[in-house]
Amino acid sequence: MTGEKFNLMQYSVHAILGLIEAEDFVIPEIQRPFVWKRSQVRDLIDSLYNGYPTGYIITWKNPDVKTKDGGKANGKKVLIDGQQRVTALMAAISGKEVLDDDFNKERIKIAFNPLAEDETKRFAVQDASHLKDKKWIPDISVLFTAGFKQRAFENEYANDNPGVDLDELSETLSRLKGIANRQIGVIELDASLEIDEVTEIFIRINSKGTALSQSDFVMSKMAADTDHNGSLMRKTVDYFCHLAVKPDFYSQMIKDQEFQDSKYAAKIKWLANDYDDIYDPNFGDMLRVSFMHQFRRGKLADLVSLLSGRDFITKEYRDDIIDDSYQKLDQGIMNFINQYHFSQFVMAIKGAGFVSSKQLNSQMTLDFAYTLYLMLLDDPEIPNAQIKRYVQKWFVLSTLTSRYIGSPESQMDRDMRSIGEKGFLKFLSEIEASALSETFWTVTLPQNLETSSVNSPAFNTFLAAQINQNCNSMLMNGTKIADLITISGDVHHIFPKNYLQKNGIKSKTKYNQVANYIYLDTQVNKAISDEAPAVYFAKVKEQCQTKNVVFGNIMSDTLLKTNLAENCIPNNVDQMTFENYDEFLQKRRMLMADMIHQYYMGL
Structure with a gap:
C-alpha cells in the first residue's frame, strides 16, 4: 500500500539471533539489567515449544546517511520493543550471559525433561536437582550449538536412562530443536518516521500502553553506534546513574574491563564515595542536561535526529552531522560527570536551603538548573563567583512558578533560545518582572x-x-x-x-x-x-x-x-x-x- 511506513515480516528464532549476532539488529538494552524473572524465560521457551504466539517484535531502522565520499551507509535496525524476549532467547538458546540488577554477568539456564509425562513440567529454570537427575537435560543451549550431534547425544541419554524409547526421544529432541525454526512477527518501522509517530505506533501495538521515552530512543541510537564511542558513552550514562543511587555498585563496575580502559571510568570514580541524594539523576535526566547545555535545544527528539545525521533544513541525513553530534554529546557527558561541576551545583541547591530530596518537586526543574549552571560557565558576562547565586535564584523562581511542569521540554527550549538571544541577565530580569511581580508575592503566593x-x-x-x-x-x-x-x-x-x-x-x-x-x-x-x-x-x-x-x-x-x-x-x-x-x-x-x-x- 502506498504510503505505508512499516513492513510486517516473519523471522525464525534462528534468523533473529543470527541478525543480532551480525549486528544488523541492535538491542539497545543489552548492556542494561535484564528485568525478566527467570520463570518468564522458562515460560517463553515453553510457549515456543508448544507453538504458541509470543507477540510482535518492533524494530526501527536507522536512516541511511550520506558519507563523505558521496556514497551511502545503510542504517541498522534498532529493537524498540521485544528486547526482553530477544535477550531471553539469547540467554536460553544461545547461552549468552545477561546482566542482573547489580550489573553482574550471569547465565540463565533452562533445563528440559524429555521423559516428563506432564507437558507443563517439561521445562524448568536450572537448579542443583537438574544436574543430579539424569532425566533432565540441564541446559538446552547445548542442543543449539553449531557442532551438536543429536544421535550421539541420544545414545548417551539412553545409557543414563535405561529403557528409554529412542524413537520417542529423537522425536522429542527434534521438536525441542524446532524452537529455532518457530516464526516470530517483526514490525519494521521505516526510518522516515518521526519519534512521535514511532511512539504512537508503539502504544497502539503494545498491550501495556506504556509510551517509550525520548531518552529511550537516544540510548537506542547510542547502542547502535560503533564508530563514535556511542556504546561506551551509553554505558557511562548507565553506570553514573547506577552509582549515584548505589555507590556500593562501584565494586561491580570495575569488573567491566572495557569500561575501565575508557576515559570515562576515572571521571565517575568519585561517585563511589558520594552518598548525597539531592540529585540522583536517571539516564533521562543525564542525557537531557548533557544535550541541552551543548546544543542549546530543549527537545530530546532533536538529539535522536542529530545522532541519526539529520539536517533540519534539507531533511537529508549526513555522516558529518553524526560526527559533530556525537562529539558535542560526548563533551556534554564529560561536563555532566565532572566532579567539580556536579558538586558545585549540588552545593548551590543545598545552599539555597533545599537540603533534602523530599523538598524537591520536579526533577525537570533540577535538570534545567544544572543545565543553566553548565551554560553559565561559558558566559563571559557572569563572573564564576556569581554563577551559583544565579543558579539558586533561577531554581527558586522556577520552583515557585512551576515553570517546568506541564510541557517542560517546550518551556526549556524557549528559555534557552531566549537566553541565547538576550543573555541570561536580561532574560532573568524580564522573567522576574513578569512572573514575580508584587501581585505574585502578595496575592498569588499566599x-x-x-x-x-x-x-x-x-x-x-x-x-x-x-x-x-x-x-x-x-x-x-x-x-x-x-x-x-x-x-x-x-x-x-x-x-x-x-x-x-x-x-x-x-x-x-x-x-x-x-x-x-x-x-x-x-x-x-x-x-x-x-x-x-x-x-x-x-x-x-x-x-x-x-x-x-x-x-x-x-x-x-x-x-x-x-x-x-x-x-x-x-x-x-x-x-x-x-x-x-x-x-x-x-x-x-x-x-x-x-x-x-x-x-x-x-x-
Missing part, C-alpha cells in the same frame, strides 16, 4: 500556600527559606529546621489535629493546611498534646517569666518573639482558639509568603 499538600512547591520553598536563614524549630532555640528535616523531625500541627476535630473542624483539607504545619521536635509535640495555641503558648509566655520550663527551651520574651518570627507565627497566637483558626491561617500564609519574598531577594 493563594498557593492555601493547600494541604506538604509537597507543594510553595511550602517546600518556605522550608528552604527557613533553612537558608538558619531558623530554629518552634519553641526550640538551637534546634534547626535543617536538622529536623534531614535527621529526625516530622511535620506537626500548630493547631493540633485532634483539638480541631473535637471542635467541629472535621475536613482533612482544612486541618491539614500547610499554614498549620511546622517542623517540630518530637518531645515538644508530645508535650503540646491536644492543647489549643491559646493554652500552650500562654504557658510558654509564663515560662519566660518564671524560668520554669514546660515546653521547649525558650525562657525570654526576646527569644520567643524571634522564634515566632522565624516560624512565621502571628504574635497574638497565645490568644487563639479554634474560633480564630481561619484568621490564623490567613495571617500565617501572608507571613510565610513575605519570608519567601525576602529570602528570594537575598539570594
Whole structure:
C-alpha cells in the first residue's frame, strides 16, 4: 500500500539471533539489567515449544546517511520493543550471559525433561536437582550449538536412562530443536518516521500502553553506534546513574574491563564515595542536561535526529552531522560527570536551603538548573563567583512558578533560545518582572500556600527559606529546621489535629493546611498534646517569666518573639482558639509568603 511506513515480516528464532549476532539488529538494552524473572524465560521457551504466539517484535531502522565520499551507509535496525524476549532467547538458546540488577554477568539456564509425562513440567529454570537427575537435560543451549550431534547425544541419554524409547526421544529432541525454526512477527518501522509517530505506533501495538521515552530512543541510537564511542558513552550514562543511587555498585563496575580502559571510568570514580541524594539523576535526566547545555535545544527528539545525521533544513541525513553530534554529546557527558561541576551545583541547591530530596518537586526543574549552571560557565558576562547565586535564584523562581511542569521540554527550549538571544541577565530580569511581580508575592503566593499538600512547591520553598536563614524549630532555640528535616523531625500541627476535630473542624483539607504545619521536635509535640495555641503558648509566655520550663527551651520574651518570627507565627497566637483558626491561617500564609519574598531577594 502506498504510503505505508512499516513492513510486517516473519523471522525464525534462528534468523533473529543470527541478525543480532551480525549486528544488523541492535538491542539497545543489552548492556542494561535484564528485568525478566527467570520463570518468564522458562515460560517463553515453553510457549515456543508448544507453538504458541509470543507477540510482535518492533524494530526501527536507522536512516541511511550520506558519507563523505558521496556514497551511502545503510542504517541498522534498532529493537524498540521485544528486547526482553530477544535477550531471553539469547540467554536460553544461545547461552549468552545477561546482566542482573547489580550489573553482574550471569547465565540463565533452562533445563528440559524429555521423559516428563506432564507437558507443563517439561521445562524448568536450572537448579542443583537438574544436574543430579539424569532425566533432565540441564541446559538446552547445548542442543543449539553449531557442532551438536543429536544421535550421539541420544545414545548417551539412553545409557543414563535405561529403557528409554529412542524413537520417542529423537522425536522429542527434534521438536525441542524446532524452537529455532518457530516464526516470530517483526514490525519494521521505516526510518522516515518521526519519534512521535514511532511512539504512537508503539502504544497502539503494545498491550501495556506504556509510551517509550525520548531518552529511550537516544540510548537506542547510542547502542547502535560503533564508530563514535556511542556504546561506551551509553554505558557511562548507565553506570553514573547506577552509582549515584548505589555507590556500593562501584565494586561491580570495575569488573567491566572495557569500561575501565575508557576515559570515562576515572571521571565517575568519585561517585563511589558520594552518598548525597539531592540529585540522583536517571539516564533521562543525564542525557537531557548533557544535550541541552551543548546544543542549546530543549527537545530530546532533536538529539535522536542529530545522532541519526539529520539536517533540519534539507531533511537529508549526513555522516558529518553524526560526527559533530556525537562529539558535542560526548563533551556534554564529560561536563555532566565532572566532579567539580556536579558538586558545585549540588552545593548551590543545598545552599539555597533545599537540603533534602523530599523538598524537591520536579526533577525537570533540577535538570534545567544544572543545565543553566553548565551554560553559565561559558558566559563571559557572569563572573564564576556569581554563577551559583544565579543558579539558586533561577531554581527558586522556577520552583515557585512551576515553570517546568506541564510541557517542560517546550518551556526549556524557549528559555534557552531566549537566553541565547538576550543573555541570561536580561532574560532573568524580564522573567522576574513578569512572573514575580508584587501581585505574585502578595496575592498569588499566599493563594498557593492555601493547600494541604506538604509537597507543594510553595511550602517546600518556605522550608528552604527557613533553612537558608538558619531558623530554629518552634519553641526550640538551637534546634534547626535543617536538622529536623534531614535527621529526625516530622511535620506537626500548630493547631493540633485532634483539638480541631473535637471542635467541629472535621475536613482533612482544612486541618491539614500547610499554614498549620511546622517542623517540630518530637518531645515538644508530645508535650503540646491536644492543647489549643491559646493554652500552650500562654504557658510558654509564663515560662519566660518564671524560668520554669514546660515546653521547649525558650525562657525570654526576646527569644520567643524571634522564634515566632522565624516560624512565621502571628504574635497574638497565645490568644487563639479554634474560633480564630481561619484568621490564623490567613495571617500565617501572608507571613510565610513575605519570608519567601525576602529570602528570594537575598539570594
